[in-house]
Every structure is written in structure tokens, then in C-alpha cells.
Amino acid sequence: MDDRIEKRIELKAPVSRVWRAITDYREFGEWFRVKLDGPFVAGTASTGHITYPGYEHLKWEAVVQKMEPERLFSFTWHPYAVDPKMDYSREASTLVEFRLEKTATGTLLVLTESGFDKIPAERRLEAFRRNDGGWTAQMKNIENHVTNYVAKN
Amino acid sequence: MLRKTNTRAVIRMRDRAHVFAALGDETRLALVVKLSDGRPHSISRLTRGTRLTRQAITKHLRVLEGAGMVHSTRQGRESLYEFNPQPIIGLKEYIDLVSGEWDRALVRLKNLVER
Numbered sequence: 001m002d003d004r005i006e007k008r009i010e011l012k013a014p015v016s017r018v019w020r021a022i023t024d025y026r027e028f029g030e031w032f033r034v035k036l037d038g039p040f041v042a043g044t045a046s047t048g049h050i051t052y053p054g055y056e057h058l059k060w061e062a063v064v065q066k067m068e069p070e071r072l073f074s075f076t077w078h079p080y081a082v083d084p085k086m087d088y089s090r091e092a093s094t095l096v097e098f099r100l101e102k103t104a105t106g107t108l109l110v111l112t113e114s115g116f117d118k119i120p121a122e123r124r125l126e127a128f129r130r131n132d133g134g135w136t137a138q139m140k141n142i143e144n145h146v147t148n149y150v151a152k153n
Numbered sequence: 154m155l156r157k158t159n160t161r162a163v164i165r166m167r168d169r170a171h172v173f174a175a176l177g178d179e180t181r182l183a184l185v186v187k188l189s190d191g192r193p194h195s196i197s198r199l200t201r202g203t204r205l206t207r208q209a210i211t212k213h214l215r216v217l218e219g220a221g222m223v224h225s226t227r228q229g230r231e232s233l234y235e236f237n238p239q240p241i242i243g244l245k246e247y248i249d250l251v252s253g254e255w256d257r258a259l260v261r262l263k264n265l266v267e268r
Contacts, residue, residue, distance in 0.1 A: 003244065005252045009259050013266035021266045031261035079251045109262075111255060116248050124238060124247040 092118030188236035
């Protein structure tokens with residue numbers, strides 16, 4: 001099964017602008033909705049807290065892996081590490097990579113997140129419990145399945 | 154190779170049907186919601202606040218157990234029931250959830266750099 005996420009998005013802005021938006025800790029914080037304690041430095045931990053409404057009590061913790069100017073920015077983290085009482089540091093983390101490419105109209109951003117196969121089932125449940133969208137999607141799955149089942153039998 | 158994958162897909166479908174059937178009942182759905190706090194619960198605790206008897210709750214728990222959604226452990230004279238999210242929340246569902254968050258974040262990034 002595919003255990004990674006890949007997103008490709010065309011941005012009408014120069015590579016230098018996009019690079020700044022993803023690697024300047026204040027700008028990153030603005031769109032990612034996190035307040036970071038300091039700048040990103042390759043090979044070091046990045047800390048802060050989430051500013052997403054309703055999740056302000058949650059910490060942000062990541063380890064910056066690579067910073068190759070205007071080309072590649074990557075970090076490892078624990079997606080949906082949503083329980084403030086839990087220590088996620090010993091659990092497997094996922095790798096997030098932002099790759100930038102110059103295009104005729106601006107920048108192509110390719111985002112990948114990989115390593116999901118190592119995330120324990122309990123953690124997945126936790127993420128769903130805290131995310132309305134997750135459960136809504138699940139209920140929809142159940143509904144579709146039941147409808148198909150009834151239609152076929 | 155192809156046949157192997159198909160067999161696995163069929164088994165997965167059958168498992169899912171089992172799970173969905175187990176969830177297709179109001180009482181059991183309510184039990185799953187209670188159990189999904191991740192803590193083990195005793196039958197008396199699960200019975201509390203319902204109009205059902207211990208026996209009825211036990212019967213429903215067995216159905217959930219059969220679908221792999223709960224497992225029980227004995228503690229002294231009591232059975233404790235714990236939720237197992239695996240059959241409901243597969244890897245794919247989890248990835249879809251994280252993926253949806255990225256979609257929203259990237260829209261915010263786009264708005265920021267194209268401003």
C-alpha cells in the first residue's frame with residue numbers, strides 16, 4: 001500500500017519567495033499555524049506551539065533535516081501528536097520534504113510526507129478522535145459501504 | 154502476483170463488511186464511542202447510563218470482539234474491554250486525514266506567497 005503523501009502545487013511566485021515562506025520560521029508559522037520559538041537550523045530541533053484555533057495547547061516539535069537553499073527543505077516530526085501528556089519522542093516519525101522547482105510561471109512545490117507505516121494504530125485513533133473530519137469521513141465510508149452492500153445483495 | 158493482491162483485497166473487503174455490520178447498530182456504535190477513549194472499561198461501567206442489562210451489553214461486546222474491534226482482559230473477577238482501532242482506522246484512512254490537513258495548509262501557503 002502507498003504509505004506516503006505527495007502534493008504538487010503550482011505557485012505564482014518566484015522560487016526565492018516560496019523558499020522564504022517555507023523556511024523563515026515566522027512565515028512558516030503563519031501558514032502552518034504554529035508559533036515557533038526560533039529559526040530553522042539543519043540538524044537541530046525546532047520547537048513551538050500550535051496556533052490552530054482549539055489546538056493552542058499543543059506543542060510543535062520537529063527536527064530539521066535538510067536546508068538546501070531554494071531547492072530542498074525537510075524535517076521529521078510526529079503528525080497529529082495531539083496528546084500534550086504523551087511523549088512521542090520515542091515513536092517513529094515521518095519525513096516531510098518540500099522540493100522547489102522553477103517553472104515558466106513561478107514555482108512548482110512538491111511536498112512529500114513518508115514513513116506512515118511505522119505509526120502505531122493507537123496514534124491513528126488518537127488523530128481521528130481529535131479530528132472531526134476524520135470521523136465524518138469514516139462515517140461516510142460506512143454509509144457508502146452499507147449502501148453498496150445493500151445494492152449488491 | 155496479481156492474483157495474490159486480489160485475494161488479499163477480497164479478504165480485506167470481507168473483514169470490512171464484518172466491521173461495518175458490527176457497527177450497524179446504535180448500541181454497539183455507542184459502545185465504540187465510549188471505548189474509543191483508549192482506556193479499558195468494565196462491563197458495569199459500560200452498562201451505566203444505558204437502559205440495557207449487563208447481559209445485553211456483554212452480548213454486544215462479543216459482536217464487537219468478533220469483528221476485532223475490542224479485546225477483553227481479565228482483572229480479578231472482572232473482564233475489562235479495550236478498543237482496538239485497527240479494523241476501523243487503517244493506514245489509508247490515517248494518511249487521508251493527514252493529507253487533508255496538508256491540502257488546507259498548502260492553500261494558506263499559496264495565498265501567502267501570491268499575495
